[in-house]
Amino acid sequence: MEGNPKIICFTCSWAFPEWEIEAPPNTGVIQVKCIGRLDPIVILESFAKRVDGIIVIGCSPPDCHFIEGNLYAERTINLLKKVITLAGLEPERLHLELVSPIENKSFLNLVERFVERIKSLGPLFKGKEVDEEILFNIQAAKQAVTWSRLRILSGRERKLTEKANAYGEKISQEEIDRLIEEVMGEEYIRSKIYLLTKEKPMSVEEISKRIGVDSPLVLQHIVALRRRGLLAMDRIEGYTPLYRALEVD
């Protein structure tokens, strides 16, 4: 499959009438009830299935059939763009297009323009051994968005920025973005540690070399994982303790 990239397009049933939905040969179109239905885990799992780019097409506010589906999708895509950047993917590989039915946009060239952009980025999985690294990063990103911290923050982002928090104050978008980035950075590294130590017990040094994070930081994250009951000390070899992940259902 030389040149042209594999693209997945998620769209809702209302953005474009059925007959306008035609896609170039290398794009699979999946129609879901509402783009708000897309769980970050599903999108990251799609990347893991060796897809070069994902475009999500929905209705522009205020015309979502399910009232706020597109607004929540927007927040999730923003979260995902940040997390895949962390995982080393170009954020452009994931694109959200909110179309107003009154605009005379064509579904086909929307997707084609996206395909062009992905072509310029080149394939995500280069077929070399670096693929393992990318796959590992994506799995880590997926684990990060599975744990509850990011989901609570991203889920509550709209209420906090648009209405008010529990103290009746509105939180600025920069503040919530900064907090989400900070939490995401931690959860992403912790996910890498968790996934690595699931296979075999590893020491702080090994983890640090493997994921390129300074070992004092790795240790702090191990402490946090231990407190959460996700990791325990397996054994001590000489002067080096080895940690392994705990199976939690």
Next chain:
Amino acid sequence: MSEKEFEPIIVGFLCNWCSYAGADLAGVSRIQYPPNIRVIRVMCSGRVDPIFILEAFKNGADGVLVAGCHLPADCHYLAGNFKALRRVLLLKRVLKEFGIEPERLWIEWISASEGDKFAKVVSEMVKEIKKLGPNPLKRSGGK
């Protein structure tokens, strides 16, 4: 004990001030350990009477754990743990006469801050007792 893998029952006599507090700390720190142990609280390991241990084995316990405060000076009542150690060592020799392997009777010192030690002792004890198999009295209908 149905045919599926043998799950031993262990009766634990824990002293209120140190080992019982250690077991509580294992709980508070959510340290998971096998559910085979059933704990009976006594004020001091010195209170554990050899009769209790024999009664436990008679009633089908596969293992008995006596746990107290660290020697030499942790005991809240100064010397209860010494008495417990003396009785358990003596009882281990007597147990052979009843056909019960002495390795079924354990004595351990666990302080109030050693939650993970309590968990480790329980896990190892379950592993060892599984090797020994069910309580011989039960097999020969000794109840």
Next chain:
Amino acid sequence: MERLEETVRKFPPCRAACPAHVNVQAYVCLIQMGKFKEAVEVIRRDLPFPAICGRVCFSPCEDACSRINIDQAVAIRSLKRLVADIEREQGRVRAEPIPKRYSEKIAIIGAGPAGLAAAYELAKLGYPVTVFERMPEPGGMMRYCIPDYRLERFVVRNEIEYIKDLGVEIKTGVEFGKDVTIDSLRRDGYKAIFIAVGAQASAKMNIPGEDLEGVIHAVDFLRALSLGKQIDVGERVAVIGGGNTAIDAARTAKRLGAKEVMILYRRSRQEMPAHPWEVEIAEKDGVKFYFLVSPKRIIGENGRVKAVECIRMRLSEPDESGRRRPIPIPFTEHQYEVDLVIPAIGQVVETWTLPPEIVSKDGLIEVNPLTMETNIPGVFAGGDVVSGPASIIEAVGAGKRAALSIHCYLRGEPLKRENLEEVTWVKNWSSLSKKERRYESPVEKPRLSFEEVRAYLERVQRAARFEALRCLGCGPCAECLMGIDLCVKDKAVVDENRCIGCGLCVEICPYNAITKNENGVAQVSEELCKGCGTCAARCPKEAITMENISNERILAAVMNAIAEVT
């Protein structure tokens, strides 16, 4: 035989308000998707006359639309008309006649909206149905009493064509009471008879000079024209009455060349029963309106109308029914010189054509309200003939109920009555964004050439979809079942022991369909959940899964999409 089986059906406000319970939410949803063909099919499940109603219905559904509290109701009638027109313009696939499942023949008297609707339903149930119609063409009021500029003939013919395609036999030129009677029908083997002759006769004013030449009642006036007769309206015409028929008569008269056409109405403008937009157009056509005047007598000159004398009225305080009664003011008689007087003060049933035993004292057929059976067993009645002059949609509703009742009567089953419960998630209006109306079908659509129609339809489709998106979807998923495979009716399911009660789903559900039960665990209301899945995708503990479209199914779709692509 009065056994009754009641069921409760939950409908959004619009569908509950529609006498024929048209699944508005479903077809508007399909229009949003651009599936106009499927939209018409959905309408046809409940209503045989989408194009007709699209034009002339008084749209109770729009009055009940939740959007009224936000900005403006969704243009339901206009959308219905549009999709019906598009289907007709693009050519409808002829419907297949429905195989007969039952042998009992059913006779329906009157091919008006009530009769035809009953025939349509019964045909769908598989009964052999024959409709007897006095006039040369079926359609009743629709064909003869509504002027062509409001309801084109070819539209009526096209819609009735569809019913015929289903296998309904329509015999025209057969007069009930003359050519055929209840006994003759029984003898011919008809097991049930449904009388739906409507209320064609116009009510008399009972004032002197009513029978002079130059006085023609509106219904007769319109029927004659639609039968092709030529009527000379002269210079000045006076129409008496305030309903739609009066407006139609006045505008038709204008169209026939009358220089001056006036409408005399006893009450004031607000009380006029006619559609407000019809009144405006009439004014635009030059029709003059005189309110609070009532005709006392018609002055004639050698047997021909010369003028009509009226007296001024004033309105009393609203009586117990809330209507204000007109009271004449003495000594305010005045005259209007006219060539033609068209009284349009209502219609009555031609009771003389009916068997006397079923006619009540107020000139309508008396039926058991539940079974719609007259006091002659096996003989049912519905529509204007029972209710008095009413709208087309109400007649369709009556026809449908009658059909169901006849079916139960013939099968000896208990009558199934559907109680209606209105349900909507729309409560706090302020939080919903305003969207002014984006499409409305033009009231007077000039005839377009074929190419113009294609370009027009192209442009109007996008606007229609845009307007359809204003619909809030008050009821639960309307199961239009015309969507793509992943658009199946769905519901969120909460896994009790994974849910920790963090309340995120309760907060983000746009429809407030999730609440926390007494032990603090999330609980989805079957009624309100639309299956959009926003909650399932965000639950911090992955405790919510969608019953039908689970994450696994979406991923499976991704997998085989990739398989196809490579």
Next chain:
Amino acid sequence: MGSKVGAVLVVGGGVAGIQAALDLADSGFRVYLLDESPSIGGTMAQLDKTFPTNDCAMCILAPKLVAAGRHPNIHLITHAEVEGVEGEPGNFRVKIRRRARYVNPEKCTGCGVCARECPVEAIDEYDEGLSKRSAIYVKYVQAVPRTYVIDRERCIGCGTCKELCRAGAITYEDKDDITELSVGAIILAPGFEEFNPVVKSEYGYKRYPNVVTSIEFERILSASGPYGGIVLRPSDGRIPRKIAFIQCVGSRDSQIGNEYCSAACCMYAIKEAIIAKEHVPTKLECTIFYMDIRAYGKDFEKYYKRAMEEYGIRFVRARVASINEDPSTRNLILRYIVDEKPCEEEFDMVVLSIGMRPPKNAKKLADAVGIKLNEYGFCLTNPLSPIETSRPGVFVCGAFAGPKDIPESVAQASGAAAKAMGIVASERGKLVTSKVYPQERDVLGEEPRIGVFICHCGINIGGYVNVPEVTEYAKTLPNVVYAEHNLYTCSEDTQKRIKEKIIEYKLNRVVVASCTPRTHEPLFRETVREAGLNEYLFEMANIRDQCSWVHMHEPKAATEKAKDLIRSAVAKARMLRPLKKPMVNVIPVALVIGGGVSGMTAAVELARQGFEVHLVEREKELGGNLRRIYYLLEGEDPQEYLKNLINEVNKCSNIHVYLGAEVVEVSGFVGNFKSKILHGGEIKEIEHGVIIVATGATEYKPKEYLYGVDPRIITQRELEEMVYKGLFNAKTVAMIQCVGARNEENPNCSRICCSEAIKNALKIKEISPETEVYILYKDIRSYGFKEKYYHEALKKGVVFINYEDSRKPLVVKDGDRLRLVFWEPVLKQEIEIYPDLVVLSAAVVPNPDNRKVAEMLKVPLTKDGFFLEAHMKLRPVDFQTDGIFLCGLAHGPKSIDESISQACAAASRAATILSKSVLELEGIVASVDEDLCGGCRICEAVCPFGAIEMVEKEGKISAHVIEALCKGCGTCGSACPTKAIKPQHFTTEQILSQVKAILAG
């Protein structure tokens, strides 16, 4: 002067504040215990182990936390600070600002669900930043009050915790509120703040991850700490091979204005080194770089010796100049100078023994309360009145008065309590709630009717154990007539429900299946008693900490185990008997043995509270050792103080002084002692409630260095008398430290000789500046604020020369001159001088007749002959036997201000008993069935508390239990061959029935 208020405000909830609060509350006063942080416990709660006993800090502190948390007379005011104080002693009005907590203490049950799901993390100050906590947190697991608090800086108000909280305790609209308290006295115990070593940039703290402070190392050592108790390097999580401890970081450092010594760092460094070696499975080398090892406390020297010999900890007397990090290995290269030779050594990890600074907002507190601070920012006190502050009615204790170790803080705390009681003694009992209980129902004859109450504890139990199924099962157990489950059994409303059910179903036994009895048994017993049922007819099953929480992934097994535990508790409940709490009446009179400064101070303090005191002094006059002390290091006049103290004793009508008298016989127990005093030839019998031992100690008569051979070889005491009497005119004076101390015979340090030597040296330099003074020392232990005078002595030219045990100095009589030969470590050669005077700093040794007093009172002695207190850290002035207290030099060598503090402490501890007319003792005691008892005396031998005596009735000898002394351990029960002696509430039948029931699964 307005009426007095019978309440006391204690500012600061550390170990000192808690001790003061408990003493006051137990003596009948209402106490407001205020703490700035959300829960009490202070710095001690962060420690892993405590020296010298290596007790786990939390194990000995937790019981005190729970006692303070539950005491009806103590009102905890946490997360609050003092804004202002008006009024005068006896009637203060204090303005308190209670900071918003955002959690309702009444409703919060501390189940912790909110913290587990909170998405926001913050630096965990309790773990010194080595780990993270949630934005809603409780400082540590055993915190009292166990109420969560929201960290308003980090919390973004996402609302998750309020949704999760089943108890509905979260109140976001909470606001700070200012309240006013009226109290009679104020005790300041805000503790200290650790020195932040970032200022000492040469150590590279915060730049190099493996350089940690001692408090961080405590957290690393602690099992509840970030690394689970195994010592790991923060840089790479590996176990260190070599750790360096650097002493005096931020102490004894005039460069940054902290000349004082922080008193506890040497000892905690040694302890941390020892514990580190224990907590590591591999070989670990610990090296301590020090100037002087100040192991001056009781058994400290032995601990220091064991550290060297048994644990192989290396001590290097050298100042570390700088630390650099080898970037590749993150190891640390220390540069230091030993014997003028610069050395470099690589270590895996460095622990900085940081000193104590005044508490964070000391200045703000001082202004608010109106007290003066000393030059270092600590509270200004006078050495002869160490507990009073500059404002009358406001007292100070703990590290805020000056850096000190836990035993001194606890002693000072009890002392401060005594001082406070002195002011408000007249209001005793006025503001305290004494509970009235309904008439106890007699259930002896009745069939057991057991009620079982099973707890969900939110989702902590209910989430894993099928509580409804277990409740149904409980209903099937024999004698169980009622069983129910509820969300939080410990909540107020459920307590009401239990009382209603007891009455409604006429229950005579109650079983609660919930969390651990260690924290909740007193609460439920109280409820049972309020329902008119004897509180011992109650049993608990621990189905949370020892079941649901530890078998989270096996809900089925956890449910089965819960059933077994409940069946066992029901089996025991069936056999429970009502127990009477033995009542003992208390004679409000005290006997003080020893008329030195300690004895007199204790007597005065008790008299001031209105209690009668019998003060027995062996000598002909009062004053003890203080008679021969003429001046103090800090300059006050001790003789003047002694004169005032003596006439205050004589003036006071409550105190009966017996001079030249001796206590010959003591019998009875707490509250009811009978003693015989030999006074002037005849025996006088007295009855009293408590005994305070203040027999003091004597100076060691040196055998070494030719003492007694030449009049020019004298002791420091004799030198002080000589100077006082103006007979001093020596040109060169040589002092030798540690004479008769820190050797095999007396391994302990006598604590005060260094400061005495410095005092005398400065006095000499004062009266004849040209006299040369040499001090030969092993370690100069001028701890605390005394360090300042050590610097002064150096500045005044006093020559300090260090000698090793291996090379002790030699005193030789050379004709009519004295020759002193010693090894000069810097010049590395033998030096001879010819001093006019050789002054020996003789050790403080116990009174020879301590043994006789000990046997008379049946109280233990330490190996060296001083009296052995109940607990070295937390009960320094109590004896193991109730009612007998200890203070002054009899407890061990100490300075005068420490003796005074201990004396006040003993008075306060005694007051907790004397203030009660009737003493209610613990009901769980042993009881003897006479006809089964064969009189074999095995139980008497086994009982560690001497609570069993043999009595003769109708010619038959059988054992009898002294209920007041029996602690209920039950050891006698299992030793008795005929099972005659039954440890009640844990009888053999009860435990056997438990064993049978637990295995009947």
